[in-house]
Amino acid sequence: MNILVVGAGPTGLTAAVELARQGIVPVVAEKRPEGSGLSRAVGILPESLELLAPSGTAQALLRKAMRIERAKIFLGDTLKVTLPLDISDDLHDTAVALPQDRTEEILRERLAAFGGAVSFDREVVDITQNATGVDVSFANGRRQRADYVIAADGVHSRIRTALGIAYGGRDIEEIWSIADVNARDWPHDRSFVLARANTGHMAVVAHMAPQRYRVVSNTPDALKSLRLPMDVTRINRQGQFHLAARQAKRYQMGRVFLAGDAAHCHSPVGGRGMNLGIADAADLARRLIADDLDGYHDARHAAGAKILAETERLRLFLSSSRAVNTLTIRAALTLAGALPPLRRRIANRFLHG
Numbered sequence: 001m002n003i004l005v006v007g008a009g010p011t012g013l014t015a016a017v018e019l020a021r022q023g024i025v026p027v028v029a030e031k032r033p034e035g036s037g038l039s040r041a042v043g044i045l046p047e048s049l050e051l052l053a054p055s056g057t058a059q060a061l062l063r064k065a066m067r068i069e070r071a072k073i074f075l076g077d078t079l080k081v082t083l084p085l086d087i088s089d090d091l092h093d094t095a096v097a098l099p100q101d102r103t104e105e106i107l108r109e110r111l112a113a114f115g116g117a118v119s120f121d122r123e124v125v126d127i128t129q130n131a132t133g134v135d136v137s138f139a140n141g142r143r144q145r146a147d148y149v150i151a152a153d154g155v156h157s158r159i160r161t162a163l164g165i166a167y168g169g170r171d172i173e174e175i176w177s178i179a180d181v182n183a184r185d186w187p188h189d190r191s192f193v194l195a196r197a198n199t200g201h202m203a204v205v206a207h208m209a210p211q212r213y214r215v216v217s218n219t220p221d222a223l224k225s226l227r228l229p230m231d232v233t234r235i236n237r238q239g240q241f242h243l244a245a246r247q248a249k250r251y252q253m254g255r256v257f258l259a260g261d262a263a264h265c266h267s268p269v270g271g272r273g274m275n276l277g278i279a280d281a282a283d284l285a286r287r288l289i290a291d292d293l294d295g296y297h298d299a300r301h302a303a304g305a306k307i308l309a310e311t312e313r314l315r316l317f318l319s320s321s322r323a324v325n326t327l328t329i330r331a332a333l334t335l336a337g338a339l340p341p342l343r344r345r346i347a348n349r350f351l352h353g
C-alpha cells in the first residue's frame with residue numbers, strides 16, 4: 001500500500017509512525033524547509049501517551065517531558081484548590097508537558113527508527129483522485145500517485161480546500177496571547193496553574209522544562225494578565241493569536257482522509273487540540289492497516305464534535321464577566337477544596353475528558 005501523509009505536525013507524524021511500525025512506511029511531505037520551532041501545544045494527555053506507547057514514542061516523551069503533578073486554581077491571587085494529577089505510575093493517569101517542537105522531534109526520531117523520514121520543502125498544491133488512486137502535485141512541479149492520502153496539513157488545509165470540503169463553524173472575536181519565558185523561583189513547579197479574575201480574564205501557566213514556562217491568556221498580553229508574581233528572567237517568545245471553533249463537514253472524501261487541525265480547531269482551553277489530532281491519526285493508521293476505513297468519518301467526526309462543544313462551553317463559561325459565573329466557580333472550588341473525592345473527579349475529567 002502506497003500512502004502519502006501531507007504535513008509533519010504532530011498529527012501527520014503520529015500517522016506516519018503508527019503506519020511505519022506496522023510495516024507500511026508512508027511518504028511524509030512537509031512544506032517547511034525543516035522542523036517547526038513553534039512550541040504551540042504543551043500538554044500531552046494520558047490517552048495520547050497510551051496511543052503512542054506501542055511505537056516507543058510515549059517512553060521517549062516521558063524521558064524528556066515534565067511530569068505534571070497537580071493543577072492549581074486561583075481566583076484573583078487566592079489559591080482555591082489543588083487537584084492531584086499525579087494519580088499513579090500508570091501511563092493511563094499521567095499528563096506531561098513538553099513544547100510541541102520537541103514532541104515533533106521525538107516523533108521524527110521514532111519514524112526514522114521504523115525506516116521512515118520527512119521530505120521537507122515539499123508543498124502540496126493540488127490533488128485529484130479517481131477510483132484507483134490519488135494524484136498529488138507539489139510546488140516544485142513534481143507529481144505523485146498514492147493509494148491513499150492523509151491530509152494532516154493543519155488549520156488552513158490546502159487539501160480540504162481543493163476537495164471543496166466545508167470547514168463549518170465560526171471565528172471567535174477574541175485576541176489571545178502567549179508567552180514562553182524563563183523564570184526564577186516560581187513556587188508552582190510541576191503544576192498547571194489557572195488564575196482567573198472576576199472579569200473573566202484568565203492566565204494559564206504550564207511548566208515545560210526546568211525554569212521554563214508557558215503563559216497563555218484570553219487577553220492580548222499574557223504576562224500582564226498574570227496576577228501571580230513571576231520573576232521572569234527572559235522572554236523567549238511572545239505573541240497574540242486568534243481563535244476559531246470549526247470542524248470539517250466530512251473527514252473522508254474517496255481516498256483522502258482529513259485528520260488533526262485540518263479536520264477541526266478550537267480554543268486551547270483544556271489543552272485538547274494536539275491530543276485530538278494524535279487520536280485521529282492513530283485511529284486512521286489502525287483502519288488503513290486493517291482495511292476498515294468506512295467508519296473513520298463517523299467515529300472521529302463524533303469525537304471531534306464532542307470536544308469542540310465541551311471546549312466552547314468551558315471557554316464561554318470561564319471567560320464570562322457575569323457575576324453569577326464567578327459565584328458558581330467560587331462555590332464549586334470551595335466545595336472541591338473540602339471534598340477529596342470531588343477533587344479527584346475534577347482531576348479525572350481534566351486528564352481524560
Ligand SMILES: Cc1cc2nc3c(=O)[nH]c(=O)nc-3n(C[C@H](O)[C@H](O)[C@H](O)COP(=O)(O)OP(=O)(O)OC[C@H]3O[C@@H](n4cnc5c(N)ncnc54)[C@H](O)[C@@H]3O)c2cc1C
Pocket residue numbers: 006007008009010011012029030031032036040041042043100122123124125152153154155157158159178241259260261262268270271272273274275276277
Ligand atoms: C497558542 C496555542 C497553544 C496551544 N496549546 C495546546 C495545548 O496545550 N494542548 C493541545 O493539545 N493543543 C494545543 N494547541 C493546538 C495544537 O497546537 C494543534 O492542535 C496541533 O498543532 C495540530 O497538529 P496538526 O499536526 O494537526 O497541525 P499543525 O501542527 O498545524 O501541522 C500541519 C503541518 O502541515 C504542514 N503543511 C501545511 N500545508 C501544507 C502543504 N500544502 N503541503 C505540505 N505541508 C503542509 C505545515 O507546515 C505543518 O507542519 C495550541 C495551539 C495554539 C495556537
